[in-house]
Amino acid sequence: MADKETVIGIETRISGEIRGSEDLVVKGRVDGKIQLTHALTVDKGAVVQADVDVKSLEVSGTLVGNIVASESVRFHPSARVIGDLASPRVMMEAGAAYRGRVDMGDIEAARAAVAARAVSRPAASGGAAVRERPAPPRVSAPPKTAAIASKAGPRFVAPSAGDRTVTAPATASTPPSFPRVAGAVAGSAPSWAKKKVRRR
Amino acid sequence: MANTVIGSSIVVDGEISGEEPLTILGTVKGKIAAASSVVVESGATVEADVEGQTVTVSGKLTGNVTAREKLELRPESKMVGNAKAPRIVVADGATFKGNVDMDV
Numbered sequence: 001m002a003d004k005e006t007v008i009g010i011e012t013r014i015s016g017e018i019r020g021s022e023d024l025v026v027k028g029r030v031d032g033k034i035q036l037t038h039a040l041t042v043d044k045g046a047v048v049q050a051d052v053d054v055k056s057l058e059v060s061g062t063l064v065g066n067i068v069a070s071e072s073v074r075f076h077p078s079a080r081v082i083g084d085l086a087s088p089r090v091m092m093e094a095g096a097a098y099r100g101r102v103d104m105g106d107i108e109a110a111r112a113a114v115a116a117r118a119v120s121r122p123a124a125s126g127g128a129a130v131r132e133r134p135a136p137p138r139v140s141a142p143p144k145t146a147a148i149a150s151k152a153g154p155r156f157v158a159p160s161a162g163d164r165t166v167t168a169p170a171t172a173s174t175p176p177s178f179p180r181v182a183g184a185v186a187g188s189a190p191s192w193a194k195k196k197v198r199r200r
Numbered sequence: 201m202a203n204t205v206i207g208s209s210i211v212v213d214g215e216i217s218g219e220e221p222l223t224i225l226g227t228v229k230g231k232i233a234a235a236s237s238v239v240v241e242s243g244a245t246v247e248a249d250v251e252g253q254t255v256t257v258s259g260k261l262t263g264n265v266t267a268r269e270k271l272e273l274r275p276e277s278k279m280v281g282n283a284k285a286p287r288i289v290v291a292d293g294a295t296f297k298g299n300v301d302m303d304v
Contacts, residue, residue, distance in 0.1 A: 005205065006205055007204055007205045009203055009204035011219035011220045012216065013216070014214060014216050014217075015214050016212060016213045016214010016215055016230055017211075017214055018211070018213075020209045020226065028218065032214055
């Protein structure tokens, strides 16, 4: 629609919130929050200190903040990133520096939960949640997974859950798992993600 | 593209500051402090105090404007707020409400 793409130039700084439904390229600096229904690119030399909620994310610069990307995340070799990350497809190239927690399973459940809440069937989703909560102890695996997934959704939206701090030591074992993550990207991410959720 | 462009479907809530030309097609609320030019394109909405070398308005601007060189209100533009600049151009068709200070 827009004949020009949105660019935050090298010598420009925005502190505050950016929302929108078009691609955004940051070459300069943004502090605050970025919320897009499209792609965000953090160029080499750019510094973004913000919580990011986008469709897809490409980082070549520096990004500090929590990331939710509904489609994919790619860290290029020059990327320097700190913050928790939730996305079904995560690509990290050799040379990228990252510290944080990666979650490739919960994002869709989180999105679905958010969508279900937003769309006009709050009674149905609310009822299901109430029915499923006592279910796990006595019902077989598949519903249990669903229950965990549905619980996991809201948990991710509010990033304060104690669960995360408990699993924090697991972050140490995260780097060795990256090759496996990269391999899983080629295959079907959802089944792998589900397995992981069940294991936890 | 060295310049900064805020696209038509982007909303910025906060402060924009920079050394390079800024073009706004979307919405900006807050404050704009540019060392270079600021262009508010037609269709854009700015609710902010604006400071720049030259400020050109074709869209809608609400807020006080300080231009170190020139403020230009193009036809179809709408501006509400105080204008401070050594040179001010108001085109036929522009709407303006506010004080003008040309340092006389």
